[in-house]
Amino acid sequence: MAPIQFRLPDVGEGIDAADIVEWQVAEGDHVQEDQELVEIQTDKAIVVIPCPATGVVTKLCVPAGERLPVGEVLALIEPDASNGGQPAFAAAPVEDDPEEAEMPSVEPAGLRATLPAAEPSPTATRRPLAAPATRRLARELGVDLTVLSGTGPQGRILAEDVRAAVAAQAPAAVPPDSLGRATPPRAGEVVPLRGVRRAIAHTLTRAWQEIPHVTDYREVDATRLLETRRLLKQRALDRGDETLALALTPTPLIAKAAARALADHPYVNASIDLQREEITLHSEIHIGIATAAAEGLTVPVVHDADRKSIAEIALEVAELARAARERRLRPEQLARGTFTVNNYGGLGIWLGTPIIRPPEVANLGVGAIRDRVVPVGGEPAVRPILALAVSGDHRVLDGHTLAAFVTQVVGLLEEPLLLLEDLR
Amino acid sequence: MVVGELAESVDLLILGGGPGGYVAAIRAAQLGRQVTLVDRAGRDGLGGVCLQVGCIPSKALIELAGAVHRTREMHAMGLSADGVSVSLERFQVWRAELCLDLARGVEQLLEAGNVSIVHGSARFNKPDRVAVRTPQDRALFFEFGQAIVATGSRSIELPGLPFDGERVLDSTGALALQEVPESVAIVGAGYIGLELGTALAKLGAHVTVVEALDTVLPTVDASLTAPVLRRLKALGVDVRLRTTAERLEGGELVVRDANGEVRVRADRVIVAVGRVPNTNDLGLAAAGIPVGPDGLIPVGGDMRASHRIAAVGDVVAGPALAHKAGAEGVVAAEALSGRPSAFEPAAIPAVIFTDPEIATVGLSEDEAREAGMDVRVGSFPLSASGRAGTLGERDGFTRLIADAATDRVVGVHIVGPHASELAASGTLAIEMMASPYDLAGTIHPHPTLSEGLHEAAELLLGHPIHVRAPTLTSKGSLHGHD
Numbered sequence A: 001m002a003p004i005q006f007r008l009p010d011v012g013e014g015i016d017a018a019d020i021v022e023w024q025v026a027e028g029d030h031v032q033e034d035q036e037l038v039e040i041q042t043d044k045a046i047v048v049i050p051c052p053a054t055g056v057v058t059k060l061c062v063p064a065g066e067r068l069p070v071g072e073v074l075a076l077i078e079p080d081a082s083n084g085g086q087p088a089f090a091a092a093p094v095e096d097d098p099e100e101a102e103m104p105s106v107e108p109a110g111l112r113a114t115l116p117a118a119e120p121s122p123t124a125t126r127r128p129l130a131a132p133a134t135r136r137l138a139r140e141l142g143v144d145l146t147v148l149s150g151t152g153p154q155g156r157i158l159a160e161d162v163r164a165a166v167a168a169q170a171p172a173a174v175p176p177d178s179l180g181r182a183t184p185p186r187a188g189e190v191v192p193l194r195g196v197r198r199a200i201a202h203t204l205t206r207a208w209q210e211i212p213h214v215t216d217y218r219e220v221d222a223t224r225l226l227e228t229r230r231l232l233k234q235r236a237l238d239r240g241d242e243t244l245a246l247a248l249t250p251t252p253l254i255a256k257a258a259a260r261a262l263a264d265h266p267y268v269n270a271s272i273d274l275q276r277e278e279i280t281l282h283s284e285i286h287i288g289i290a291t292a293a294a295e296g297l298t299v300p301v302v303h304d305a306d307r308k309s310i311a312e313i314a315l316e317v318a319e320l321a322r323a324a325r326e327r328r329l330r331p332e333q334l335a336r337g338t339f340t341v342n343n344y345g346g347l348g349i350w351l352g353t354p355i356i357r358p359p360e361v362a363n364l365g366v367g368a369i370r371d372r373v374v375p376v377g378g379e380p381a382v383r384p385i386l387a388l389a390v391s392g393d394h395r396v397l398d399g400h401t402l403a404a405f406v407t408q409v410v411g412l413l414e415e416p417l418l419l420l421e422d423l424r
Numbered sequence B: 001m002v003v004g005e006l007a008e009s010v011d012l013l014i015l016g017g018g019p020g021g022y023v024a025a026i027r028a029a030q031l032g033r034q035v036t037l038v039d040r041a042g043r044d045g046l047g048g049v050c051l052q053v054g055c056i057p058s059k060a061l062i063e064l065a066g067a068v069h070r071t072r073e074m075h076a077m078g079l080s081a082d083g084v085s086v087s088l089e090r091f092q093v094w095r096a097e098l099c100l101d102l103a104r105g106v107e108q109l110l111e112a113g114n115v116s117i118v119h120g121s122a123r124f125n126k127p128d129r130v131a132v133r134t135p136q137d138r139a140l141f142f143e144f145g146q147a148i149v150a151t152g153s154r155s156i157e158l159p160g161l162p163f164d165g166e167r168v169l170d171s172t173g174a175l176a177l178q179e180v181p182e183s184v185a186i187v188g189a190g191y192i193g194l195e196l197g198t199a200l201a202k203l204g205a206h207v208t209v210v211e212a213l214d215t216v217l218p219t220v221d222a223s224l225t226a227p228v229l230r231r232l233k234a235l236g237v238d239v240r241l242r243t244t245a246e247r248l249e250g251g252e253l254v255v256r257d258a259n260g261e262v263r264v265r266a267d268r269v270i271v272a273v274g275r276v277p278n279t280n281d282l283g284l285a286a287a288g289i290p291v292g293p294d295g296l297i298p299v300g301g302d303m304r305a306s307h308r309i310a311a312v313g314d315v316v317a318g319p320a321l322a323h324k325a326g327a328e329g330v331v332a333a334e335a336l337s338g339r340p341s342a343f344e345p346a347a348i349p350a351v352i353f354t355d356p357e358i359a360t361v362g363l364s365e366d367e368a369r370e371a372g373m374d375v376r377v378g379s380f381p382l383s384a385s386g387r388a389g390t391l392g393e394r395d396g397f398t399r400l401i402a403d404a405a406t407d408r409v410v411g412v413h414i415v416g417p418h419a420s421e422l423a424a425s426g427t428l429a430i431e432m433m434a435s436p437y438d439l440a441g442t443i444h445p446h447p448t449l450s451e452g453l454h455e456a457a458e459l460l461l462g463h464p465i466h467v468r469a470p471t472l473t474s475k476g477s478l479h480g481h482d
Helices: A132-141 A159-169 A195-210 A223-238 A242-247 A250-264 A310-325 A399-414 A416-422 B021-030 B048-053 B055-077 B088-112 B171-175 B191-202 B222-234 B322-336 B365-370 B386-391 B419-431 B436-440 B451-460
Strands: A004-007 A017-023 A036-041 A046-050 A055-060 A067-069 A073-079 A213-221 A270-273 A278-281 A287-289 A291-293 A296-298 A339-343 A362-376 A379-393 B008-015 B035-039 B116-119 B121-126 B129-133 B139-149 B153-155 B183-187 B206-210 B238-240 B244-249 B252-257 B260-265 B268-271 B275-277 B309-311 B350-352 B357-362 B375-381 B397-403 B408-416 B468-472 B478-481
Touching: A036 A073, A132 A159, A195 A296, A213 A223, A213 A362, A213 A399, A223 A242, A223 A250, A223 A310, A223 A379, A223 A399, A223 A416, A242 A310, A250 A287, A250 A310, A250 A339, A250 A362, A250 A399, A250 A416, A287 A310, A291 A310, A362 A399, A379 A399, A399 A416, B008 B021, B021 B035, B021 B088, B021 B322, B035 B139, B048 B055, B048 B088, B048 B171, B055 B088, B055 B171, B055 B191, B139 B322, B171 B191, B171 B268, B183 B191, B183 B252, B183 B260, B191 B206, B191 B222, B191 B350, B206 B252, B206 B260, B222 B238, B222 B357, B222 B408, B238 B260, B244 B268, B309 B322, B350 B419, B357 B419, B365 B375, B365 B397, B365 B408, B375 B451, B397 B436, B397 B451, B408 B419, B408 B451, B419 B451, B436 B451
Parallel strands: A287 A339, A339 A362, B008 B035, B008 B139, B035 B116, B139 B309, B183 B206, B183 B268, B206 B238, B375 B478
Antiparallel strands: A004 A073, A017 A036, A017 A067, A036 A046, A055 A073, A213 A379, A270 A278, A291 A296, A362 A379, B121 B129, B129 B139, B153 B275, B244 B252, B252 B260, B350 B357, B357 B408, B375 B397, B397 B408, B468 B478
């Protein structure tokens, strides 16, 4: 059976090549369909490409660290025969005779040297203190028990210790920097522009050079927003849904408000192609959520945000952020965004100027919510104030088109009850 | 030999249908492999030495001899069974049926996994090719994706006493005896020799055991063999240590000890001086597999000898025991099927069906000390066991060895009736790193011999119930007084 030529798939819009970060399999490995095959770094993020078929990896065509254009062969995979067994061996002409089977030795040179030493007879000494099931788990997860310290009585290694070791082996231990390196750069060093950083550099250069930005700055009274969030959070806690409670930051509420307003303002949920001289008004609302990852800014997408509940958006945003941190975003989770929400308030920023991600035409920036003294009914009052900054592509959006959109978003944030308007 | 015959392509080829090979075949089939198993005895060889001419028939013979013996011994309990007689001829028919039945069971398991069974002797002639000579002297060729060598071992022959199937027998011949010989000389006081010697003595033979070393059961701690030696003496077995067997002369075996040549009455001579791996006639060099001077195949923790060939059982290092071969077979099948697997038991139990039985698991007291452990020992005598009393067998003990530093059981040693059945719970304790408190805190059913483990743990902890308060011996061990 001919091996499958597995080519680097198009993992995202406008990506023409990717850096091979790390192979998850070796040549000769038997792999299962959908098993993780290789970690690649595109211009948008680090993603893991799954294996297209079950079989044996006969060749890895690109070493880690190299850049490969989309469509080029990544690996050769010999798929399993349909009976699930080994591929049939070619029948060779036979001259064998058992009488003559005492053949000259064909023992390969160096075989003895490479053979693993016979295991010493098992004893109960100097071995990891782990029960058989734990040892099996460790083998399956690739954890070396001899370097593990157990948390059980007198240092016994428990299954939890093995799982904890796996978690610790994840990138969290020493996160690579934005250039994919595990060690921090030193001053005086010249750092090559690679991977996500290169992508960010090129995209922003294009965005800043091509797009005439116009930014609409607003102050939003976040009293009702925070109240709504508190209510929703309390409700989640009352139902014992701690995950949802934690996920209910202001971001999902803001994304929901933006999705609602985008439905009414198609020119904000659009993209422009100057070559073809056309503006595409998207029928679907896919909101990218700018997320800080070790490699640099990455923007996973909540698809069809207008058709999702606040809780659904909250859980999805939390999961996308986790996936981004753990470098396991799938290509489709980065693709097809039509609008971006960038909450930089957590960084302490009060007011920022969002830069639009082409081919999108708008980017909503969310600053920190701070208590401010504001006039209420002619009297000074202390209110939580949120600074919104929405940048629009001035080629597509006039000041008033953008302002109309932003005004609606502000209205929804100041009175989240209006989101109920969607209810049918 | 048909020249030009094409080799049949097979996925996983297993050489040998014994407890290593057939277990590997079943696990491999479970993992979706197409398995072809070659055995020199074909379907009749399934189960290997263990099932056909080893563990199973010997335990059957020991059971018979034990029943005869106990019937006599229970006179004190009020049993009169005069005129008890034994027909080894009838026993052999029954035994053959049992072995056949068990082998059919293995066959059915293999068939359920679609394992092809090939009858013939296999030999590698290329790294991926085996020639099989069938009983009809035809040659079959197999080109394999992967292979497992599980060809087992055979009895060692002594130069002065070649096996002749009549007077000089190996263990296989001894287990096939059609009548109890009047006198038997057993050469070798390892476990096979002592098991056979004990059984034949109980069946009425005059037994002499000849051993070149100065101890019986050389791999076992002397304190464990003492009750066995006492019983052998009571059975009238003549154990001659530091004595070598020389030759047969007339109806007698000529042996040599410190005083020179001595003649021993011996209608039959059973030679059980050890076993040698069946690796010399497999063409392993052609497969690129090295074989050590001891005939053993070096393998890694995943039982692989090379990328595509694994070896298990008596052909690799470690004790030549069926349960060890089976465990290795599972590992080999898994490793060759791409599963993470390794043979890494904390302990391999060993059981000896002497009278009384011996079971040893894990470290001996000396081994634990040599390993630098903070050793604690608890030894519970059978004389304090109610159940042992009802059996009329009160010679023996259960000994627990623990490391205080890691608070875990590292050795379990039992001499007594049914010790073999108690070995598994000791092995489980070691594998699970049980604290002696775990054993002491586990309720053991009364009245059973298993209580010995519980009491030994209590003793080790210094607060036994069924023996008097322990005293500290010179070695720091706790021994109960009944």
